[in-house]
Amino acid sequence: MSSTARRRARPLFLVNEGLAFLLEVVALVLLGWWGATRDLPVGGAVALAVVAPLGAAVLWGAFAAPKARWSVPLAAQLGVKAVVFGAGAAALLALAGGVAAGCFAGVVVLNTAAATYHRRAAA
Structure with a gap:
């Protein structure tokens, strides 16, 4: 990608990166919400509401974040x-049904594809 094309694509790149961060936060919130609504013994739902998003965040930070612990x-x-x-x-x-989950997954796929393209083109 030429420097002119890169400069023109920069605002779209930044918007897409902001959306990517928002989607990451939403995924963690969804995992916590799901864990909190499980029918488990006393304290089990609270533990799952903490462990599920925490595990996902650790996995993300270790391998998928822009400044991941391990490349x-x-x-x-x-x-x-x-x-x-x-x-x-x-x-x-599980929380809201197939339409909401499908929309979320569709936005994630498009966002991840665009982010991957932009990062590879900039390299």
């Missing part, structure tokens, strides 16, 4: 994103 190949990063966002979509499916 892994693109396929591994996308795999981690698929696991975390897939869990978020599954949680939304």
Whole structure:
């Protein structure tokens, strides 16, 4: 990508990165919400509401974040994103049904594809 094309694409890149962050937060919130609504013994739902998003956040920070703890190949990063966002979509499916989960998953796929394209083009 030429420097002129990169400069023109910069605002779209920034908007997409902001959306990516929002989707990551939403996935964590969905996992917490799902955990909190499970019919478990006393304290079990609270524990699941904490452990599910915390586990996803640790996995994300270790392998998929822009400044991840460990640098892994693109396929591994996308795999981690698929696991975390897939869990978020599954949680939304359990909470609100298929339409909401499908919309969330669709936005995630488009956002991740655009982000991957922009990052690879800039490299």
